[in-house]
Amino acid sequence: MRKPIIVGNWKMNKTIAATKAFVEAVDPEVTDKADWGIATPYLALQTAKAGAKNLIVAAENVHFKDSGAYTGEVSVEMLKEIGVEWVILGHSERRQYFGETDETVNAKMLQVLKNDMTPIVCVGETLEQYEAGTTKDVVKTQVVAAYKDVCPKCASRSVIAYEPVWAIGTGKTATNEIAQDVCGYIRSVVAELYGQEVADQVRIQYGGSVKPEGLKALLEQPDIDGALVGGASLVEDSYKAMIAALD
Numbered sequence: 001m002r003k004p005i006i007v008g009n010w011k012m013n014k015t016i017a018a019t020k021a022f023v024e025a026v027d028p029e030v031t032d033k034a035d036w037g038i039a040t041p042y043l044a045l046q047t048a049k050a051g052a053k054n055l056i057v058a059a060e061n062v063h064f065k066d067s068g069a070y071t072g073e074v075s076v077e078m079l080k081e082i083g084v085e086w087v088i089l090g091h092s093e094r095r096q097y098f099g100e101t102d103e104t105v106n107a108k109m110l111q112v113l114k115n116d117m118t119p120i121v122c123v124g125e126t127l128e129q130y131e132a133g134t135t136k137d138v139v140k141t142q143v144v145a146a147y148k149d150v151c152p153k154c155a156s157r158s159v160i161a162y163e164p165v166w167a168i169g170t171g172k173t174a175t176n177e178i179a180q181d182v183c184g185y186i187r188s189v190v191a192e193l194y195g196q197e198v199a200d201q202v203r204i205q206y207g208g209s210v211k212p213e214g215l216k217a218l219l220e221q222p223d224i225d226g227a228l229v230g231g232a233s234l235v236e237d238s239y240k241a242m243i244a245a246l247d
């Protein structure tokens with residue numbers, strides 16, 4: 001059985017003080033019904049780690065090189081120094097606004113896995129691609145590229161987040177049927193790459209306007225093992241409502 005994993009992606013939100021208050025309020029409420037986490041901006045990671053006994057604390061990005069002349073970037077070693085072992089890779093906002101490509105996502109996957117960290121690698125189609133009916137081609141290309149040269153053992157402990165770009169921050173959620181259809185397809189792509197045993201271990205999240213009231217039904221889908229949650233993960237009460245929804 002795959003344990004559900006729900007991670008809040010805070011994006012460019014919350015100060016250090018707000019992070020401290022959130023973790024103090026939410027961390028004690030965390031149950032073992034799922035792995036629960038938050039991905040925070042770099043500056044707040046240390047504060048989040050200091051307060052979190054139960055929550056996974058993830059970074060929202062990392063560089064693929066060990067160190068060097070990469071102004072503004074953060075390395076795996078820096079994250080590991082403060083105890084951060086999880087990282088979101090290839091979020092559509094990074095692909096859209098910051099020049100992230102399938103190649104850089106792959107380089108980051110290799111760097112993160114080589115250093116025993118866990119990636120949450122994001123894939124998903126744009127509205128245009130959705131309307132053109134190319135969703136599965138797009139996510140297959142992204143998954144195959146992200147996992148290039150990744151060994152089966154590493155692949156089995158990674159997490160994939162399917163996030164249709166047209167559902168992010170728009171209030172438009174994919175129906176559970178659409179989300180299941182694509183997440184099931186992603187699992188079949190992993191099976192093609194690594195065999196069924198690895199595919200059965202990889203956890204696949206859905207992301208895009210997930211709200212506490214929809215979470216339980218979403219997780220009842222056979223190939224959806226969790227959620228990557230933006231807006232609804234920012235407010236303490238809303239995060240607590242997600243925890244309560246699975247109790």
Ligand SMILES: O=C(CO)COP(=O)(O)O
Nearest residue numbers: 009168169208209230231
């Ligand atoms: O991008 C997302 C999570 O990574 C989804 O954001 P929303 O839940 O705000 O739509």
